[in-house]
Amino acid sequence: MDKKYILVKDTRRAGSNQTEHFAGLLAAKIQASPAAEAVQVVRAADIGFYDQGLVLKFLPGGPVYLNVSEADLDRVVRETVVGGRVLEDLAAAGTARQLRVVLRNCGVINPENLEEYIRRDGYRALSRALFEYTPDKVIEEFKKSGLRGRGGAGYPTWLKWHLTRSVPGAEKYVICNADEGDPGAYMDRSILEGDPHSVLEGMIIAGYAIGANHGYFYIRAEYPLAIERIGKAIEQARERGLLGTGILGSDFNFEVDIRLGAGAFVCGEETALIASIEGKRGTPRPRPPYPSVSGLWGKPTSINNVETFANVPVVMTRGGDWFAGIGTEKSKGTKVFAVTGKVKNSGLVEVPMGVTLRQIVFDIGGGVRSGKKIKAVQTGGPSGGVIPEDRLDTPVDYENLQKLGSIMGSGGMIVMDEDDCMVDIAKFYLGFCVEESCGKCAPCRIGTYQLLKILERISEGEGRSEDLDRLRLIAQAMQKASLCGLGQTASNPVLSTLNYFETEYREHIQAKRCRSFKCRDLLTYSIIQSKCKRCRQCFLNCPVQAISGDREVGFYIQLDKCIKCGKCFEVCKFNAIARE
Amino acid sequence: MKKWSKSDLDKIRASREPDRDWIKVGMSTCGIAAGAEAVFEYLRDEVARRGLPIEVKKCGCLGMCYAEPLVEVRAAGLPQVIYGQVNRELARLIVENHLVEKKLVSDHIYSFNREE
Known part of the structure; x- marks a missing residue:
């Protein structure tokens, strides 16, 4: 009989941690049972469940028991340990779990080893596209999948490719947008560092689909390890004929180069990004024409995000229908979030679309680190907004987050508790946007500055009663009149905090009081x-x-x-x- | 270097990965920042010194950034587990207890809940 292992962890949030006590008790009971020699009881540091009482996890193969009481231990030993039967009343059910599609290889393979990637189905999607699919059929598969851009706006990937393909011209480009710049977001960095070939493969397939023979990785220079690993992946792919002329013996040619961003947030905006690659100052230009018509060097260009490309090989190998089976009606597949802030387990989380914010924060993130009450979750970085506690049961997808006054964004998710002041949060993001506004258009350049000045005034106890209306007025003008997405969305942090936490703003202005004790001057x-x-x-x-x-x-x-x-x-x- | 064709890729995929034990150390920016470099070097040297039949490998980020450096171990006869917040001392325990004595090390296993 193979040896069994039982992980033990007391996951109660309140009270002293009794893991050691329960593990000792369980071990003693097992010692006195016929299974004594065949089981090791192990105390876990983290068992993947939170606030579920005493949790027991049987390895290998399960089951997992939640909320086990001391009185249950005897029958756990008798039935499960000795008898091998699952106790259904204790078995875990209903908590949200992660689903790894984009992160399928991250932490699993050596990112610098091409053969390991190939053994995990790597470059199978490319073979299939090149030898079994016409470019139109590839695009058709993505239409079926419902994959939407993971950079934030959620534009259908197939449509972007279709539009770029439909524009006449022999010279077209694919760009991978790896200019990840939202504070607290690092999904793209982890994908590039942990599984660079999947992004590269996605990009080559995109090239085939739209009829491009050249691609650019636009990566921010602050990601040296990501740059190194994607550089190695490109080199390996070139050596083995996965890039270059006649890829894998087909008649398709594709080359890739890396361009480094100098750390300007606005260069994540597609027209500014293109200008930056062309060697010009990274400022946006009005659209239309969209890059799909006139992009890099005036040629049709498709710009997709790192996470979008990492999804591409999976859609090709497992099929658009499979992919469309995951997620909600309008948002398919999974989404990677970088959960940070006051959460217990900060890190990367990949869940199917449609999981609620509360499940992400509590079931997977382990809840608020301090044990205090959660106040809000911020999504979408400087372009997004805060979602208050009473809306956390909203299923996450593009439309729902937008309805709440935030956006999906690239996947940053910052958890805030009672110690976070909403005026201070708005001030932080506006400060960021003032720094990062390129200055080309007045609504953004002047608007962000004026919003910041008013917010500073409020946090210093100098707020005036008309300030709230003025904030709204400027914010709306910026949304309507700014040239690019940065300015159009820069006021979202102000509007959403004002919308959900107006009382806090009023307290600052009228009572000169900051309930979170953040605003020093008060x-x-x-x-x-x-x-x-x-x-x-x-x-x-x-x-x-x-x-x-x-x-x-x-x-x-x-x-x-x-x-x-x-x-x-x-x-x-x-x-x-x-x-x- | 020889350029691969479609059938070369199929051959690589069909060739089974050598069925051997391994230790993986998460070596993305988050892991390295938390000290994974030293853990990797220690494990590599210690495994070599003791002549243990196990491969020490680098890999990317598993996502549990709060528990970096992460070390995942697959050793025959034991379930595959992830150890978190690994330092030199814990790395020594992993070698002595997990690899040599074939026992899981208490208080350091991080198990996360995902669909397999």
């Missing part, structure tokens, strides 16, 4: 003498010597010197510092 610190033990910790730690006094007379904060850094509040062990 805070005052003082020492509660009745609680103070005169331990001197605040006195010693104040970086600007704003605390005076001694052990005899007690300590006092001099408000004119205080910079409101909160250090005294942090170091006081007796809760003797008041923060209002």
Whole structure:
């Protein structure tokens, strides 16, 4: 009989962690059973379930038991450990699980080994496209799949390819947009680092479909390892005839080059990206003409995101129908999110479209790290918005997020708890957009700056009652009049926070109060003498010597010197510092 | 180097991957930033020094960035598991307990919930 293993983890959020206790108890019961020699009880650091009480996971092959009580342990040993029967009342059901389509090879293969990629079905999609499909049939397959652009806007991939293919001309281009720049988002970097060949294969297939013989990777220079690995992948593909002339013995030719972005956020916008590749200053131009008609060097060009390309080989090998079977009615397949912020398990998560935000944050992300109440989830970076706690049960897809005033975006997802101030969040994103606005059009250049100034004023306690209307007015003007997506969406963080958290804005303006204690200028610190033990910790730690006094007379904060850094509040062990 | 044709690819796919044990160390930016480089070198050298029949490989990011550096182990007779927040000391335990004594190491396994 093969040896069995039982992972044990106490996943309760509150109370002390009893993993060791339960593991010891279970081990003792097993020791006294006929299965004593055949089982090892192992304490897990993370068992993949959260707030589900005591969790037991049997390896290899399952089952997983949730909310196991101490009283259950005897029958678990008798029935499952010794008897090999599953206890249905304890078995896990109904929690969201990850589904790895895009990340199928990430962390599985050596990204620098071409043969490992090929053994995992690599370049099978390319063979199939070149030898079994006409370009039109490839596009047809993607129409069936329902794959939409993963860069954020969700434009149907097949339509982009179809339009680019339909424009007459012998010279066309494919561009991979790897200019990932949303704060907190790194899906594309991980894909390029973990599975570069899948992106390259997707790009070659796109080239075949639209009739292009040349492609460019546009990668931001801040991703040196991604650049190195995609560079190696291109070299290997060239050596083996997966790039170049007569690919795999067919009559299709395709070459790829890398262009590095210098870190300008606006260069993720397709017309600015094209200008940057052409060696010009990276600023957008009005559309139409769209790049599918007049793109790189005036030629028809299809620009797709890294994650979109990583989906391409899967659609070709498993078929458009298979792909369309995953996800919601209008959003097919999976989406990779970079879940960060106040979440317990920050990292990359790939789930089928239609899973709810709450499932992503709690079932997979493990909930809020601090144990505090979740306030909102931000999606879509500087172009997106916040989604408040009471809307977290919305299934994630392109349309739903847009209805909530946010966007899918490229996949950044920032979890916020009660310590996050919504005015401060809006200020952060506007600060980012002021820095990154290229300055070409006035609505964006002036609008972002004016929004930021008003937000700063509000957070400093200088807000005026007419400010909220003014914020809305400027935001709407920017949406309508800006030249490119950056300016059109830059006001989303303001509008969505204002929409869902207007009370917080009003508190800042009228009561001069920040309930999250983030806006420094609205805070005052003082020492509660009745609680103070005169331990001197605040006195010693104040970086600007704003605390005076001694052990005899007690300590006092001099408000004119205080910079409101909160250090005294942090170091006081007796809760003797008041923060209002 | 010889250019491949469609049938060359089919041949590679048909050739079974050598059925041997391996240790994978996640070596994307997140892993390296958390110290995966030192863990990889230690495991590679230690496995060689002891002459263990197991291959130490680099791979990309599994996505559990909060638990980097990640080390996944497949050793015959034991279930395939992922160890998280691996440092030199834990790497030593993985070699001694998991590889040599054939026992899983408690308190360091990260198991995530996905459709297989």
